[in-house]
Amino acid sequence: MSVQLEQITRLNPGNGRPIVDGASLAVADGSFTALVGPSGAGKTSLLRIIAGLDPHNSGHVLIDGTRMDGVGAAARNIGFVFQHYALFAHMSVAANIGFGLSIRPRGSRPRRDAIARRVEDLLDLMQLSGLGGRYPHELSGGQRQRVALARTLATGPRVLLLDEPFGALDPLVRRQIRSWLRDVHEKLGLTTILVTHDRQEASELADMVVLMHHGRIVQAGTPQALEDTPADPFTMAFTGDVVRLDGRVENSIFTPDLPDVLPVAAPVAAGPAELLVRPIDIRLRPGYGQATATLRQARGPLGLYTIHLGTQTLQVETLIPPDAAPVAHCALDVSAGRLARGAAWATVTSLPPSGESVHA
Template sequence: MSVQLDHITRILPQGGRPIVEDISLLVPDGSFTALVGPSGAGKTSLLRIIAGLDPHQDGHVMIDGACVDMQDAHARNIGFVFQHYALFAHMTVAANIGFGLSIRPRRTRPDKADIAARVTDLLDLMQLPHMGARYPHELSGGQRQRVALARALATGPRVLLLDEPFGALDPLVRQQIRGWLRDLHERLGLTTILVTHDRQEAAELADTVVLMRNGHVVQSGPARQLEDNPADPFVMTFTGDVVRITGHVAHGVFMPALPDIQPVATPATDGPAEILIRPADIRLRPGSGSARAHLRHRRGLVGIYETTIAHTTFAVETVTTPEPARVIPDCALDIAAGRLARGDAWLERTA
């Protein structure tokens, strides 16, 4: 099932402030989309509007081409996994999973045997066999998260909404659950929308990343596209590490305020400015200046050097030899000029 949002706006009753404003978005059938952004961006609000849990004042929500604005959450049959699982502590795992089926109207409610069979199938799918008789407090965080997923899937939804589902998990379990969730999404043919503030999580899981800020969609597309071709400085800063270098533009050339950083051509007009660029797009030139670079750590053959110029320190990433120098003295820095021309870097005006 596809999900389409057409100019969705939600305004808080108190103060009349829009928390989601004029958002249009298409989530294709069978795709995995991640809503990312800082706190207060409107991610969870948008997810709850899709689910029918919160109202919206303008626009339309369409599922598989049909408008569902007038349908309540139950009628939409969307699976929703909350941030803190929201499992019923007094119910067994099996009862939690089967809850959505057991409260259906009598004419559509499966009998107890069918519900039990569905619960058993889901426990196997979630790799939790023989745990139906346990209670939530007897499970690990990762197991509770899978029970919450099983409960969301029990009614057979084709759309699955996930609100920060990994937030309470430790990093190792979180990493394991990511791969398992992506595999589950593909095996069941789900349309999945995930809310997360973790850009790495979004990049690993989602086909499309939707970056939100202040109730608006700033940019959407594959994670690599947002990282390599950010629409504005906010997107660039959110999607990866950034080095900021102050200076000014004169006659089509950016002149850094710090010594030992080479000027770089730019189409910008004259005036004070600040360049935003990735650490990997700065080159160290040993023996060409007075900067000093210290190797802090490595990722494979990529070394991350903490570089100091005139009491200002920032990171530089560079390919190293198997035995890299721990300290590179007397160096200058080059900025990859092509980045400015392609839009991979940004030049912001300063006062």
């Protein structure tokens, strides 16, 4: 099932400020989408609006092209998994999983043997075979989260919404369950939308990452697209490590305030500006400055350097140039960065020093 959001806005009932502010998004049938962003960005609120758990003040929610505005959560055929499991402590694992089927109206309620078969199938799918008779307190955190997912899937939803489902799990279990969740998504042909703060988690799981900030969708695309072509400084900083360099633009040339950082061509108006560059994209240029770069640790072609720029020191992990440990009398080439100048956000290009190219 596809999910389409058209200019969704939800206002805080207390102060009238937008919790979700004009969000539009198209989620393809069978895709895996991750909503990411800092706390308070509106991710969970948007997820609850899709599920029909929270109202919205304007805009439209469409499931498979049909408007769901005003349609209750129970009628949307959507599964929702919360962060803290919400399992019934007094029920066995099997009873928890079959609960949604057992409380259906008599006319649509499956027979007991059919519910039992469905529960066994889900226990097998969730890698919980033989645990149906246990109780939630007898399970690990990862097992309880899989029971919660099985209970959600028991009623056969075609859209699965996950709100920080791994937040209570330790890092090792989180990594293990990511791969398993992606397999379940593909086996069942679900349309899955995940809320997470973890950009690595989003990149590993999702076909499309949707970055939110202050209730708005800042950028949506593949994980690689957000990292390679960020729409603004916030996106670039959120999706990966950055080094920030203040400076000034004059005559379409940005000159950093720090010494021994090579100027770059910048197609923006004159004035103060900030350049953002990924550490991995910084290049050491021996012979073009007075900086000293000391290699602290090597990992294959990458090196962790301490770089002394006048009175400033940077820690940068970047490519190791030939015969460069340490590198004395060098400069930093930051021409792979992007420049923020007021509302402008532009790519920059290198300026060959002394008439020679600085490109490797």
